[in-house]
Amino acid sequence: MSLKSFAAKIFAKLVQAQTKAWANKPVQTQQKVFQMLLHKAKNTAYGRAHNFAAIKTPEDFRNKVKISDYEAVRPYVERILKGESDVLWPGKPLYFAKTSGTTSGAKYIPLTKESMPYHISAARNAILNYIAESGNAKFIDGKMIFLQGSPELSEKNGILFGRLSGISAHFVPNYLQKNRMPSWETNCIEDWETKINAIVEETMNKNMSVISGIPSWVQTYFEKLHQKTGKTIKEIFPNFDLFIYGGVNYEPYRTKFEELIGQQLPSIELYPASEGFFAYQDQQDAEGMLLLLNAGIYYEFIEAEKFYEENPKVYEIGEVKKDVNYVMIISTNAGLWRYNVGDTVMFTSTSPYRVKVSGRIKHFTSAFGEHVIAKEVEEAIQKASAKTKALISEFTVAPQVKPKEGLPYHEWFIEFEKEPKNMEDFTNLLEESVRSQNSYYDDLIVGKILRKLVVTKVKKDGFNNYMKSIGKLGGQNKVPRLSNDRKIAEQLEQFTV
Known part of the structure; x- marks a missing residue:
């Protein structure tokens, strides 16, 4: 064993102990983060505009600060870009992380001297936790x-x-x-x-x-x-x-x-984003990733099905439940306030709090009220592939609302590395899995509003060629698992078999 790996094992045990200390006090940990964020930012332009100095409780916070997306943050970012200090967070950001927005064009997410170390330590700690657990x-x-x-x-x-x-x-x-x-x-x-x-x-x-x-x-x-x-x-x-x-x-x-x-x-799953490093897999045999409650981020959650209601209930850590699809709202030490990242998550454990990403609040298929989400189609394709020995390179799902004949249906665009021996069996397995997970979809099939899903085969390298054609090959770009319209489907049709 080298000196470097020997030292890593010692450091790993220390980090594991520190992690357990805050993970065992989730509510208190989040309360400290909440108070720290408000105190630090009360004299910023944003803090003064929303009277942070008068906020004492999470309820006060919700009353004074509306949930935002990038369009709400953009005017503040533009002020920073012009050279202004103390806008969203004290001083100026160290960096702006550039991301590709699906509706907002390019987005510039601030990274500060307080937030950047957490991006680095989270990735490091994920590896150290693995070392502490496995001994490798x-x-x-x-x-x-x-x-x-x-x-x-x-x-x-x-x-x-x-x-x-x-x-x-x-x-x-x-x-x-x-x-x-x-x-x-x-x-x-x-x-x-x-x-x-x-x-x-x-x-x-x-x-x-x-x-x-x-x-x-x-x-x-x-x-x-x-x-x-x-x-x-x-x-x-x-x-x-x-x-x-x-x-x-x-x-x-x-x-x-x-x-x-x-x-x-062995593998380790991470949940990083420009807006924050949210979670990492802390145990090999546990489902989900440990939500980082001590990393300068205050979390709120809203049930995805109720997110677009006028005043949906907001949940703090300590109030969330397992297996409920939540939209994740964050406030951070980079100056994002009640910011909707766009992700939906489900808790797989509440002791400690572990999450899995279930999809994107804007990436779903609900042309008929079924609200099929990424977690459901990913689980379906995993099961169908395993049972038929098929190998999948990439896939996406879109509704076909106006077919040339017959009832509407969900169209699955799939690039196979290895096709199943029997495509009908594969399709049936997909269908059964989605119906078993989503009662709304099942009702639409039973009620003959929809017919069984259709698989459309994409040529080899078809998804890469599609991403290249729209200028999004590589980088941080990913193919959406689901769409609620035919925009992606229509462009993919040129790459189908």
Whole structure:
């Protein structure tokens, strides 16, 4: 055992103990964060406009501050961009993380000297918790690849701009820099296809032990390695011991990954976003990710089904229940106040509080009142794939409201790596799973409002070609699992079989 891995084990036990300390006091931990946020920001432009100094309770907070989205924050961001200080948070942000908004165009999310350390420590602690739980630290001595955006940053009025993953690259600890791949030069390549080919060439003969990234990006990397060598990933990288991922649900990709890797492999799920690092998987055998209640973020939750009502009930930690679909509202030490991230989550545990991402509040299919969500279609495709031995590269679902003949239906656009032997069995399994999970959809089928779903096969690399055609290949871009209209479906039709 190297000195580095020995030290990591000691540090891991310390971090695990610290984590348990705040996780065992969830309500008190969140109360401290709430009071700290209001105290720090009371003299900012936003704090004065909403009379933070007079807020004593969460109820006061809800009465004085409306739930916001990026459009509500944009005027404050523009003031900061013009050089103003003390707008959303004391001083100026260190960075603005640029993200691609689906309705707002480019969005600029502030990262402050108080918030940025939590992005870094959360990723570090996820790995340390895994070491403490498993006792495995040998991967620390191997090469680690983080598939991420370019670390090159721009500057305006003393504030740096870039993608979150690129900004985070500047904070890799010195003791990991020698292990980190790809090289800085390769990481700075903007074109995704050129970049991934360069990463393959640079890493294929290295001692890779940890690989991290959004599953769809990593799958492309693995496929290119396999095409070039004819080997499984474990044959190429015999010391590859840990896969770290976030951004999308891994389960629909798992079967394909295990085939590419050549075996099952331990993994850690992360829940990072430009707005905050919200959760990470703290136990290998527990469903969901530990919600980070001590990380400068105050959480509120609203039941997704009631989110668009005039005055929906707002729940704090301590009031939420398992298996309910909630919209997550955050207030942060980066100056976001009662901000709707757009994600929906379900609690898998309330002791400690663990969540899984169930979808996006704007990404659902409910053209007929069924409100099918991402969690339901992902579970359906996972079960159907497992039972029929099919391998799925990518998929999305859209309603077909005006078919040329017959009743309306849900259309599933699926790119198969390996098709099921019997497509009808596969389709039936999808249908049965969605109906068993969603009573509204089942009622529509029984009532002959909808007919059985239809699977439309997408050509190999069809989803990549679609994303490329709209200028969103690579980066932090992901294919929505669900749409409530035909916009994506109509563009995908040119890439179907």
